[in-house]
Amino acid sequence: MLRTLLVLLLACSGGIALHADAAPSRASQEDARVQAAMAVPEDLRQAVAALELDRAGIPQLDRVRRLFEFMVAEDGLGLHYQEQPTYDISGSHAQRKVNCLSFTMMFIALARSVGINAYAQASQDALAIRVVDDTVFRAKHVKAGVDIEGTQYTVDVGWRSVVAERRPRRIPDAQLVALLYNNNAVERLQHGDHAAASAQIATALALDPDSATIWSNAGVIHARSGRRDAAEQAYLHALELDRDHIGALGNLVGLYRTAGEAALAHRYDQRLQRAQASDPFSQFLMAQDLMRLGAYDVAVSHYRRAIRLLPNQPEFHRSVAEAYRKLGNDWAARRALRQAQSLEQRKVSQRGLGGAGADAG
Incomplete structure (x- = not known):
């Protein structure tokens, strides 16, 4: 039987309230958070500037290739793939470790610093599967995109870790940074630090309040922290955003079964089975x-x-x-x-x- 508690990664103090329209000051605060997350440390900026990729006459595609090689080559940054933890740009630079999300963030920030209009892409369906105890981890995949003379190019460090994916979609920086906080939340939850997980997922929701996946993960954090009612609210809100969200449906079925609410468990299990049939x-x-x-x-x-x-x-x-x-x-x-x-x-x-x-x- 398919496990019913799922956490979606990419490619986790007090309760988290349901989304309400943010005040302008809050919006400015989140903009500042995104800018800070996408900022390039000065020593890294200088190292990339020394490559002189923004010199006139260098074709855009050559800039992209040279930047990619600098990031992965041992005589450059020498970045190596590591699934966890998910570092921010400064942490990735210091540790020389990246997963698909942290590599994408660094590439986009560095590309923009040398005049390349790079952006993030996220696949709805990309999946890396890992099962730990009663939890199935399903990961969306994130990678960078660059448009050059009418052709879309993809820059992707995590291709080997991906089980599958369909056509990705372009996402704004706020959603990219929200995924960073989402991953950090799930990683803190795995280490049993429920307070840190709650704080990280709250920030993720502030940055991307319409993400069914992040709401589902928030529900898991609530459930693991003993906040059953808040978990139920989070799962139900995820389903308002995405009626067929596999994680939220599975988590809700598990919640109702544990509580002995057989009728509700059966109702949502029927929906889960229908969603699974096309997944x-x-x-x-x-x-x-x-x-x-x-x-x-x-x-x-x-x-x-x-x-x-x-x-x-x-x-x-x-x-x-x-x-x-x-x-x-x-x-x-x-x-x-x-x-x-x-x-x-x-x-x-x-x-x-x-x-x-x-x-x-």
């Missing part, structure tokens, strides 16, 4: 659980549904190949494995920096 990642997780139970034939049906919903994901094909192998269907296993390898090769060819054409991930 490839839920189908994939169900199949994974069924594989562990040895129900390989049923797992195949869920893997195949995931593939129908999102056909270009190598991991889906690789997993169904294993299920076919367990069932003794070697021909189907080989065919699925070949498809997985073909898709993986295409994904490898698109890593790092590439044009976001019809097949770009």
